[in-house]
Amino acid sequence: MSDIVENIVIVGGGPVGATLALLLAKQGVAVTVLEARQQKAAYTESRALALSYGSKRILEKLSVWGSLATSATAINTIHVSQKGSLGRSKLQAHDYKQEALGYVLSYGKLSEALDAALASQPLVNFVFEASAEHIAHTYAHASVTYCHQGNSQTLNSHLVVLADGGRSLDEIAGLVKETKEYGHDALISKVRAELPHNNIAYERFTANGPMALLPNGASQNSNDFSLVWTGKKEYINTLLALSDAEFLAQFHEQFGDRVGQFLSVEKRMAFPLKLSQLKTTETPHLVVIGNAAQTMHPVAGQGFNVGLRDAESLAQTIATTAPADFGNQKMLDEYLASRQSDTKNGLLFTDFLVNIFSNDIVGVNGLRSAGLGLFDMIKPIKQHLVSKMSYGK
Numbered sequence: 001m002s003d004i005v006e007n008i009v010i011v012g013g014g015p016v017g018a019t020l021a022l023l024l025a026k027q028g029v030a031v032t033v034l035e036a037r038q039q040k041a042a043y044t045e046s047r048a049l050a051l052s053y054g055s056k057r058i059l060e061k062l063s064v065w066g067s068l069a070t071s072a073t074a075i076n077t078i079h080v081s082q083k084g085s086l087g088r089s090k091l092q093a094h095d096y097k098q099e100a101l102g103y104v105l106s107y108g109k110l111s112e113a114l115d116a117a118l119a120s121q122p123l124v125n126f127v128f129e130a131s132a133e134h135i136a137h138t139y140a141h142a143s144v145t146y147c148h149q150g151n152s153q154t155l156n157s158h159l160v161v162l163a164d165g166g167r168s169l170d171e172i173a174g175l176v177k178e179t180k181e182y183g184h185d186a187l188i189s190k191v192r193a194e195l196p197h198n199n200i201a202y203e204r205f206t207a208n209g210p211m212a213l214l215p216n217g218a219s220q221n222s223n224d225f226s227l228v229w230t231g232k233k234e235y236i237n238t239l240l241a242l243s244d245a246e247f248l249a250q251f252h253e254q255f256g257d258r259v260g261q262f263l264s265v266e267k268r269m270a271f272p273l274k275l276s277q278l279k280t281t282e283t284p285h286l287v288v289i290g291n292a293a294q295t296m297h298p299v300a301g302q303g304f305n306v307g308l309r310d311a312e313s314l315a316q317t318i319a320t321t322a323p324a325d326f327g328n329q330k331m332l333d334e335y336l337a338s339r340q341s342d343t344k345n346g347l348l349f350t351d352f353l354v355n356i357f358s359n360d361i362v363g364v365n366g367l368r369s370a371g372l373g374l375f376d377m378i379k380p381i382k383q384h385l386v387s388k389m390s391y392g393k
């Protein structure tokens with residue numbers, strides 16, 4: 001047993017792994033984080049994350065939010081509509097006595113703030129450019145073999161946490177992932193509109209697939225938005241091939257006139273959409289969290305928030321477990337039970353939104369439109385949706 005390190009080992013120092021490391025350090029637990037990228041490499045990543053109100057509270061607790069507050073854009077209203085129908089629904093923060101329904105933040109800014117907070121934590125040994133190459137587990141411990149500065153090294157620990165976004169899963173014995181391919185891609189970019197965003201996020205459902213336009217400029221007078229536009233792969237490919245002017249005209253045609261004309265668009269990128277979840281986890285001493293444990297369609301902005309709640313729940317489970325019991329079956333069962341309903345609901349909710357609004361069977365369109373109008377009038381349903389999006393409950 002002498003070769004087992006005291007520290008908990010986290011593979012992947014992305015937003016979820018880094019948050020877990022901070023939570024554990026605050027609890028007085030020593031951690032080693034192995035992160036494949038170079039320090040600062042993620043800071044220029046402009047991908048917009050939709051943070052729920054509950055996620056903001058986790059970051060506040062860790063004193064990370066203070067440095068992010070000026071670059072985060074509050075979402076005060078969510079406007080849901082469907083192309084070709086009059087039905088629409090509005091969720092407003094003040095109706096639910098919340099200061100905001102959520103926030104939009106760039107992946108890069110969040111990574112920078114988390115790295116800065118970690119740098120002042122003596123209990124965290126954060127190793128950049130350390131790429132895990134092999135992960136295994138026995139009844140006594142889990143081990144990670146990683147490459148750092150050209151050298152291969154192995155760490156054995158009572159608890160290894162996999163937070164690598166899902167990159168290493170396929171090679172680990174005992175982990176089975178169930179994946180549903182939507183056959184759709186998401187195009188992401190930033191656009192500037194004629195009118196200010198006024199802290200409104202738009203979810204719009206079209207016959208080709210859902211799109212989200214998120215306010216992304218901290219001042220409410222900013223005209224900048226992050227765009228996630230989803231559709232069949234071929235459709236997204238044609239959008240990628242358009243000139244900027246053609247693309248903006250096409251987008252205006254689909255989105256409508258709520259924020260006037262679209263004036264400019266940044267680089268467009270696309271990636272395939274899928275819904276995946278770990279099914280079997282017979283892996284003593286190994287826990288999987290964040291995107292590695294579940295991947296969701298970005299339409300409902302749930303993925304990252306579910307990952308942060310994974311980190312929070314795992315930290316709570318660790319706080320109530322004696323170090324000698326780290327990674328044993330009882331602890332792993334306790335953690336998995338604490339996450340089961342939240343993860344399942346997040347996946348079902350996202351899948352429901354995608355399916356109901358992407359289905360173009362004759363007649364369904366009218367029902368959806370009526371549904372949106374009805375939904376707007378039924379307070380308990382809206383209340384449920386707001387607490388689901390804000391806190392995951």
Ligand SMILES: Cc1cc2nc3c(=O)[nH]c(=O)nc-3n(C[C@H](O)[C@H](O)[C@H](O)COP(=O)(O)OP(=O)(O)OC[C@H]3O[C@@H](n4cnc5c(N)ncnc54)[C@H](O)[C@@H]3O)c2cc1C
Pocket residue numbers: 011012013014015016017034035036037047048049050051130131132133163164165166167168188271289290291292298301302303304305307
């Ligand atoms: C285009 C896009 C848009 C999205 N939009 C939203 C949104 O609006 N709202 C939302 O809530 N979610 C969104 N998501 C999902 C969100 O990005 C993820 O939920 C979030 O990034 C998950 O964080 P993570 O830390 O689990 O994984 P990641 O962010 O993938 O981080 C994993 C980390 O592990 C490191 N790593 C990987 N392999 C290894 C290895 N072998 N050894 C060591 N380190 C390794 C990587 O370098 C990385 O730093 C979006 C995702 C994408 C792709």
